[in-house]
Amino acid sequence: MxxxxxxxxxxxxxxxxxxxxxxxxxxxxxxxxxxxxxxxxxxxxxxxxxxxxxxxxxxxxxxxxxxxxxxxxxxxxxxxxxxxxxxxxxxxxxxxxxxxxxxxxxxxxxxxxxxxxxxxxxxxxxxxxDAAAPARTGARAGDVLWVTGTIGDAGQGLAIAKGAAGDAALLARYRRPVPRLAEGRALAPFAHAMMDVSDGLLIDAGRMAAASGLAVTVDLATVPLSAAYRASAGDDLAARLVAATAGDDYELLFAAPSDWTPAVAATRIGRFAEGEGLSLWHDREPVEVPARLGFEHGVI
Amino acid sequence: MxxxxxxxxxxxxxxxxxxxxxxxxxxxxxxxxxxxxxxxxxxxxxxxxxxxxxxxxxxxxxxxxxxxxxxxxxxxxxxxxxxxxxxxxxxxxxxxxxxxxxxxxxxxxxxxxxxxxxxxxxxxxxxxxDAAAPARTGARAGDVLWVTGTIGDAGQGLAIAKGAAGDAALLARYRRPVPRLAEGRALAPFAHAMMDVSDGLLIDAGRMAAASGLAVTVDLATVPLSAAYRASAGDDLAARLVAATAGDDYELLFAAPSDWTPAVAATRIGRFAEGEGLSLWHDREPVEVPARLGFEHGVI
Structure with missing residues (x-):
């Protein structure tokens, strides 16, 4: 089943x-x-x-x-x-x-x-x-989509764990993820919707939009990549799609009003609007949404 | 490990x-x-x-x-x-x-x-x-050891599940145990110590005594056996040892003052005293304690 x-x-x-x-x-x-x-x-x-x-x-x-x-x-x-x-x-x-x-x-x-x-x-x-955060259902049209840290490192780490050569820092991101507890405490009172990125940035962004009854647009050019990731996989569109559909990042993904700036290190990567579904851009060019957005197994 | x-x-x-x-x-x-x-x-x-x-x-x-x-x-x-x-x-x-x-x-x-x-x-x-019951550590010297329901049925049910012939009621005791929720609520305010019998009556009675820093004596002749158990296995000493060392009963085992009688169906099967360890009797005859008292795996 x-x-x-x-x-x-x-x-x-x-x-x-x-x-x-x-x-x-x-x-x-x-x-x-x-x-x-x-x-x-x-x-x-x-x-x-x-x-x-x-x-x-x-x-x-x-x-x-x-x-x-x-x-x-x-x-x-x-x-x-x-x-x-x-x-x-x-x-x-x-x-x-x-x-x-x-x-x-x-x-x-x-x-x-x-x-x-x-x-x-x-x-x-x-x-x-003392859980102060909203559910993933609370994003509003016009909200900005933010993510903490960098995306895709754990995916590269998984390849290293399977035998590929690579940076120990990437392997550590896969094997010893660091939950963003302090960031979650700081963001909870201000975010409209928040969740962690476990199955892949794009699949999780799409889930937040669907749960909130909205459409979401992600600009892949803004997805934060670490120096180690860039050295390993590059930072062109293909590398950015790989990062955004890999899992195990355990960063925080959150929606917040467009006139607000978080007090923790985070990057603007998209925006919510009326409608439904996920749209992708790379700078000013539309990008076809890939069939596979991340892992489909997961949590009840 | x-x-x-x-x-x-x-x-x-x-x-x-x-x-x-x-x-x-x-x-x-x-x-x-x-x-x-x-x-x-x-x-x-x-x-x-x-x-x-x-x-x-x-x-x-x-x-x-x-x-x-x-x-x-x-x-x-x-x-x-x-x-x-x-x-x-x-x-x-x-x-x-x-x-x-x-x-x-x-x-x-x-x-x-x-x-x-x-x-x-x-x-x-x-x-x-609203958990009102004491831990298994609270039995006192002089307390009576009681058990709800009947013992050994699930052990016979396990044999039936493995292919032996037998009574459907015994199989049901193994496959569909009934937690004694109402009895637990009724006994909690009065018992000095209480636990459920999951690994075997004797091993669990010994655990309650050890946790309470006491010795416990069980009279095997008083261990309650169902009619179906007696029809299947008899009720001599050997049959009573089998029942008292089989697991999966999910009855409640509890210690209570000797001058008190529970308001739920239960049977007196033993007594706590100063000292340590488990002693067995069958009517007025001492019985050697078997090496295996029940299942040793279990709960943290």
Whole structure:
């Protein structure tokens, strides 16, 4: 069954008021924001990835969902499959590092056994408080679309993880993403809509527009690329399309009034208007929207 | 790595105050009780088990942890691996049934893909409010040990699920456990310690005694057996040891003052005393404690 079919069936079940119709990455419960992500070996991470990096990414991607809500981190729960001692021990080292880096306590969880050789499946559920951010549904016609940081680095990092030569900084963006928690806190009171970029800039921008009942235009020439990305992939239109459709950036994408400038480092990349759909430009030239805008799997 | 080693390492990490040192099935967070369980195909359920029953058991076992806290059900989150349409559709039927049966809304979750043929791994996280029950640490010397319902039925049901002949009622106890939510609410204000029986009556009674710093004596002759269990396995000492070391009962085990009688159907099966360890009797005869008291895997 596809995710869309599964979600459609879930929406026929009794839903909690805090579930927002299962149309958001996070739920609200007793004043807390709650989000959960599962990583599957061979699907979301590579069997050869260092276990400490898997732990980092598992926690960091959940905290990125809290960042998009402007929340303070309360803690995480971990569902962990026990396998060999070396892997589990290295995983625990990475878990200790990521929890310390983001001042995130452990709340509880579950451990299970797997059949020998079965791919690992790991889940983290993250809890945040004082979430001040709007949902992705709140963009208004005339709003500017902004994104923090740089886009496409993790996509290049994935290629390096698979064996390509490249810059260690790009690999680190793929394996050890940094959730934009401070930026999320700073932006939350002012943004009209906010989400994190996990599946690809273009697919996520299109989702924000659709959720807000609007059209969005992105100027690919303005998509922020790092020096390492430019050195690796260039910065022509083709390189910019690659960056904007790669996933795993974990930057914040937000809509804000056109007369406002954020207090954190961010780049204007587009604009919302009445209508629907995604349009692309490169400087003053229209660009055909590619069939694949990012990863289609994802969060309930 | 073993669960005990993994937990010991986790306890060196920064823990949330509501984690209770990772010594309880549930955490407390913003006034809510939170618990999570993962089921693995081939480990916790059989590949041939009906998907609707897997959904029921996944939710019911989490709600049983809430029942042990005397909590009201707030809702669940689901982490689901998408596989073939028939399996997922049958699973959704069971999910609808169990959520309706226990008035439990869906809060959110995550869907993921698996590699073809990989065993399914499913997680539910359950949230409850107004949890009035004490932890498993509160039993006092002189308290009576009680258990709700009957013990051992699910163990016989597991044998039937694996191909043995037997009573459909026993199979249902294994595949569709009923969390003792009403009993938990009624017992919570009076019990000194309470937990659900998931891994086996004897192992769980020993855990309650150890957590409370006490010894516990169980009289196997008093362990409540159903008519279906007696018809299937008999009720001699050997049959009673089988029942008391089988898992998946999801009854409530609780300690209470000796001069108090519960307002719900329950059976006196033992007594707490100063000291440590588990002692067994059968009527007036001492019984050697078996090496295996139940399942050793389990919850963080």
């Amino acid at each position: 596809t995710e869309a079919e599964f979600l459609a069936r879930l929406r026929t079940l009794p839903l909690h008021p805090g579930a927002h119709g299962l149309r958001d990455d996070a739920a609200v419960l007793a004043g807390m924001v709650v989000t959960t992500d599962t990583l599957v070996e061979g699907v979301h991470f590579l069997p050869g990835d260092p276990p400490a990096d898997v732990a980092w990414k598992l926690v960091a991607t959940n905290l990125s969902d809290l960042a998009a809500k402007g929340a303070l981190v309360e803690g995480i729960m971990l569902n962990h499959p026990l396998t060999d001692t070396v892997w589990d021990s290295d995983f625990l080292d990475g878990l200790a590092a990521v929890l310390a880096a983001f001042d995130c306590p452990l709340i509880g969880g579950d451990t299970v056994s797997l059949l020998p050789g079965a791919p690992r499946v790991l889940t983290v559920t993250a809890f945040g408080v | 073993t669960e005990a080693e993994f937990l010991a390492r986790l306890r060196t990490l920064p823990l949330h105050p509501g984690a209770h040192g990772l010594r309880d099935d549930a955490a407390v967070l913003a006034g809510m009780v939170v618990t999570t369980d993962t089921l693995v195909e081939g480990v916790h359920f059989l590949p041939g088990d009906p998907p609707a029953d897997v959904a029921w058991k996944l939710v019911a076992t989490n709600l049983s942890d809430l029942a042990a806290k005397g909590a009201l059900v707030e809702g669940i989150m689901l982490n689901h691996p998408l596989t073939d349409t028939v399996w997922d559709s049958d699973f959704l039927d069971g999910l609808a049934a169990v959520l309706a049966a226990f008035d439990c809304p869906l809060i959110g979750g995550d869907t993921v893909s698996l590699l073809p043929g990989a065993p399914r791994v499913l997680t539910v996280t359950a949230f409850g409010v």
